[in-house]
Amino acid sequence: MDQHQMFMPQPMDAYSMPDQSEHHDYFNMIQQQQDERQPQLERRIRELERQNEQQTRELARISQEVTRINREINRINQEISRLNRNDERHTRRIQRLNQRLRAVEGRLNIPYIDTDF
Numbered sequence: 734m735d736q737h738q739m740f741m742p743q744p745m746d747a748y749s750m751p752d753q754s755e756h757h758d759y760f761n762m763i764q765q766q767q768d769e770r771q772p773q774l775e776r777r778i779r780e781l782e783r784q785n786e787q788q789t790r791e792l793a794r795i796s797q798e799v800t801r802i803n804r805e806i807n808r809i810n811q812e813i814s815r816l817n818r819n820d821e822r823h824t825r826r827i828q829r830l831n832q833r834l835r836a837v838e839g840r841l842n843i844p845y846i847d848t849d850f
Contacts, residue, residue, distance in 0.1 A: 838844070
């Protein structure tokens with residue numbers, strides 16, 4: 734067979750002709766396998782849909798819980814900020830009182846001792 738004949742369609746003899754009944758049998762076998770798997774696939778799809786719905790509900794619940802926790806954290810942070818502002822005010826007040834005390838001690842000639850405060 735030369736190079737050109739290799740790619741040319743070759744005539745088929747009676748032995749190489751596909752048998753119509755073999756094709757039909759093969760098609761029927763494939764169809765039967767698909768028909769048998771159809772209920773399994775549908776059950777699996779329903780199962781996955783149920784799992785998806787459950788996971789969606791669980792994610793919604795978790796999202797609500799995260800939102801609630803974030804609100805609580807925000808409230809706590811606001812309270813901490815308020816307390817810090819109060820601490821700063823008290824610290825400044827104590828510093829002013831210490832300065833006044835040192836001034837009074839200076840006027841009375843009482844030596845200032847750093848370890849008192």
